[in-house]
Amino acid sequence: MVVIYYFLALFLWLFGAIFLLILSLKQKYKISIPARFFLYKNPSFKPARVHFHACSFGEIRALKPLFDEFDDKAISVITKTGFDEAIKICENVRFLPFEIFLPFWLKKSKILVIFEAELWLMLVFMAKFKGAKVILVNARISDRSYKRYLKFSFFYKRIFKYIDTVYVQSEIDKSRLEKLGANNIIVSGNIKSANTPSPTKIYEKPNGRLVVLASTHKGEEKLLLDGLELAESDRLVVAPRHPERFDEVAEILLNFSKINNYEFAKFSKSGNFKTKITLLDTLGELVNLYAISDVVVLGGSFVPGVGGHNPVEIAVFNNALISGEYIHNQKALYALVSNVYFAKFNEISSLLKNDLKKCKVTHKADLKMIINEIGKA
Template structure:
C-alpha cells in the first residue's frame, strides 16, 4: 500500500498478516460459541465453492441482521436491472435471515477475517464491479485492498453515532485514510453527513435512512391464526429484540401491570435467540408462568410470559399487539429499529439508550409516535397508558406512520446516487444503447 498510509493502518496490516495462521484457533472458539456455520468455515479465509456469475456483480456488505434487512429493497431494485448480487455479512443470524427472506439467486457469503491474505482471496475470486458498504462496518484491509484493485466503493446508509464520532476524531488520520478511499458517502442525516465530512469523506450526500423504506416483515398465516386463537381476548405487550439486563426489568413491569390488567400476556423476543433458555429459566425461578417457543410451546391461559426465541418471526409477533417495547434501549446498547413495528400499526415505547437510531427516535418522540421511559417506573406508566387508552394508542400509531412517511424516500435517493455506476454496468451488459 502507499507509504502515505498512517502508521496505525500500516501496523494493523502487518499484525493482521502475522495473525492469519491463527485463524483456525479463532474459528474453533467461535464454533463453540455458535458464532460460525460449521459447513462454511472456509469463507472466513476467503475460500468458497460458489462460482462467480458471469457479468457485472454488485457486492453489498452489512455487519448483521439490521444492515442486511436495510438493503432488502435496494437489492430488489438492483435485481430488476438484471444485476447479480453478492451479499456478505458477519453473523450466523444474518445468514439465516438471508436464506429465509431473500431470493434464491442472491449469493450470500460470510465476510472473510480482515487479513490481507484472506481478503485478497475473496476479492480475486469475486471481482466485484461495485462495492456497497452499509452504515459503518469498515474493515481496513477490505477497503484498502478494494481500492488497490480500483474497485468502486460507496458507503450507503452511512451512520456515524454521537458516541463513535469523538472516538474516531482521536484517530483522525486513520479514519480519513479509510473514508477517503470511498467514491461517495451516502449519509442517513445531516448530522451524519457533517460527521463523515469532518472525518475525511471526500464526497458526502444525504440520502436518508434505508431502514425507513423497508417493507413490513412477513408472517406465516397459519401460525398467526393459531397464536391469535390461544391469545384471544388477552391484552398483549411485545418486547422486541431484548438484551441481557432488560428481561428482568420487563418481568417486574409485567408483574405490576398484571395488577391492573389481570389477563396480561407479555411476549419477550430476545435479540439473540440462543438466550431463550436462560431467559425462560430466570423467569421460572421467580414463580412466573413461562412458555418457550423453541420448544414448540404455546401460551395457555395461565402463561404470564411467552419467550419467543425463534428466528424470523418478529413479523408474527408484531401483528399480535399494538403495544411494542423496543429492546436494546433500557441498557446502553443503542436501541433497535422501530420502523418494521410501526409499519404494522404499533405504538412504540422505548428506553433512554437509543443512540443507534437517535434521529429517528427524536422525530418520533417529538411527534408523539413513540414514548420514552427513563426508568422502570416510567416504563410501567407508559405501557399501561398505551394498553388502557385506545384513543392514545391510535393517535400514537397515526403519528408514527406519518413520521415514517415523511422521512421515507431514501431508496429512491440512493438509487439516483448509484445511477452512474449502474449505467456503466448496463452498458457493459449491452442493455443500454451507447
C-alpha cells in the same frame, strides 16, 4: 500505508489464531469464525455485478429494498444471523474474510455497496484495485463514537480515499464524516425508514391485549419483569435479541410464571401466543408478532452499552411503543417516529395502566438516488 496495514493485520492474525480457534468452540461463533478467519467452507463469490456488504441480521433486513432491485448480486456478511437472513435473498452469500485474505479472495464487481460503519481498509482498497466503484450507504456516526473516530481520523481519511460516494442519514452525519475525510456526501435519510416489513405469516391474535418485550438483551428481562403488573386479559411475549440466550430467558420466564401462577409456553412448541407468558424462541417471527401486538416494549434501550434498536419496524404496524432511554445508536430512527413513550424499567407497569397512543412513522427515506447510482455502475 496499505502495505504496512496488511502486514500488521497478518501479524495480528498469526498472534491471535489460537485464541480464535478456542473462541470458535462457542456455539455463537462456531460457523462465522472458521469461515472468516480460516476460510473454512467460505470460497470466493460467484462473479456478480453488485457486491453488497453488511454486518448482521438487522442490516440485511434493512437493505432488502435495495437487494430486491438487482438480480446480479453477491452479499457478504459478518455474523451467522446475517448469513442466515441473506441466504433467503440470494444464493451468492459469503462471510467476509479477515483483511489478510481479501487480496486473493475478493472477486471483481462493478460496484461495492457498504452499509453503515463496515469500513474495512483492505475491502475498499481491493475493490478499487479491481476496478469497482465503491459507495457507502446509510452512513452515520453516533454521539458516543464520534470522539473515537476523531482519534483515528488519519486512518479513516485513508479509507475514504477509496470511497466514491457517501449517503448519510442526516446533516450532522455529513458534517462529522467531512471531518473524517469523506467526499461527495449526500444526505438521503435512513434506509431503515424505507423498509416497511410485511408479515410472512398471519397468526391469530389472542383475546385481550398483547404486550411484547422485543429484542431484549442480557439483564433486561429481569429488570423489566421485576414488579411487572399485567392486567387479567393481558398476554406477554418475550423475544430475546440473540438466539443463544433462548434457554437462559426460558428459565427466567419459567420462574416469573411460577411466582405469579401464570401459564408459560415456548412458541417453538405451541405455535401460538395464547398462554399468559410466551417465549418467542424462533427467528424470523418478530415482524409477524408486531402485526398482531398492541404494546411493544423495545429492548436494547434499558441497559447501557447496546444503544437501542430500530423502532420503525414497530411503528409501521401502529403499535403503542415504550422505550428505554439508552438509544444513542438509534437516535436518527427514533426522530422519525411519533408517540414514543420513554421510560425507566420500573415505570412500565404504570404506563400499561394507561390508554397509550399508537406510534407512527413520520418520514421515510427516498432510495431512488442510491438505486440509480448502483444501476448506472
